[in-house]
Amino acid sequence: MLEAILIGLVAALGKFGDQLGSLYINRPIVLAPLVGLILGDLEAGLVIGATLELFFMGAVSIGAYVPPDVIVGGTLATAFAISTGSGTEAAIALAMPIALISLAIGNFCNIFNSIILRFTDKFGEQGNYRGVVATHWIIGLLTVVRRFLLVFLGFYLGASQMSGFIDAVPEVIIKGMDAAAGLLPALGFAMLMRMILNKQLTPYYFLGFVLSAYIGVPILGVAIMGTVLVLVKFDFLNPNKAKLATSEGVIQEEDDNEF
Template sequence: MLLESILLGLVAVWGVLDYQFGTLYTFRPITTGPIVGLILGDFEMGITVGASLELIFMGAISVGAYIPPDVVVGGILGTAFAITTGAGVETAITLAMPIALIALSISNFIAALTPAFLKIADDAATKGDSKKITKVHWLMGAFGVIEKFLLVSLSFYFGVDAVQAVIGSIPEVAINGMAIAAGMLPTLGFAMLMRMILNKKLVPFYFLGYTLTAFLGMPVLGVAIIGVIIVIEKFGFLDGSKKFATADGVQEEDMDDDDF
């Protein structure tokens, strides 16, 4: 149990460091879920739970001043407790969002205290002490790493009962609000994605996908395969030329055999 707790804590640490490598989005549940499953000996369940939690947290992205729930802690612990209790996806969905919100509250509390160290950096900058500025920079980053590691490793070590006891101490009205928010997040996530990419030229394909799933019962994988075929044909990947989207429409560009 101790070794597993440490390994899960290290997964959370990577979730923090992901931003330092250009925001690879490997901190999302669809990536951390399989890793958690591998650590706990149930890789298949890790994939299943991770994919389900990704839908829940799809709308949990930072937009403007909005700070989303802690996807890293919620995704890892939700998947871990679902596997260890054997209750499956339902447990993950029930626990992940409250855990993520509690983790966010802890992060906000720590973030309110850590700016005190910035005074040290300001004084160092006034004196031209670049080494002290670097130390403060590393110190500020270490707070996030240590916080995520301890939250995940200690929560898993003490078990789901302890976490549920903490959640149980939260007023019921707050829990109900979390449940409502969790139910709305997948819809919000898809709506935000559609708002960014949907236009009149893509609307027919949107309704094509809806028709295939709603009326013909085709699984998502089948729709994805059809989508890939449409992209290959529409953008001319097989006819020696490639097309690219522009503001005025689709333009075509010659493509050498060596590039193909």
């Protein structure tokens, strides 16, 4: 019971981060280690969290696209994998189905959120600032409570059944999931590159590839070189940049006043 409550609070923390700003504590790489710490296996939580982060790397809301529920999927999948001793393969197999089920439940609950938003419109027309803020927090807290209940009930009621389900899965499928885990980094980065890669960034991508594949520079070294390139390219190291921008602003202001 206590473990189920704590794991549910981990999921609630992941969503509550949105109420405090985009802190990115809703990602598996943050939530899974917390689950592992609760269940007494921090190492497994770190490994599963890093793997699921690559798996869900492209699961971000862009435009009208609503991604699967990474919070519930990642948290519950990690909890089931660690509690049953099944490892990363089971977490990968369970994460997406759980995330999609939670997404469907969330879409149904959004019907009630739309009703609350009608009061937000009324408060806005009346100039009632506190009423607008209150409805914002009500919707946010309902979303937090929903994720807590889904994870709490899912783990508390389903841990034993999930153990039997995983034991019944053929070994060939588990091995297949293990092989798929090795492809996740490439898949995750490919999904990310589809969104951000352009002609200006392509040379830097190939530069990092050459440094890593042919020269043997470690990933950390490539990351440090990339940071240095960003600092140089955007002129962050120029101590006169702020002064120059300030002086230009003064000159522009004077010109505007003269006009």
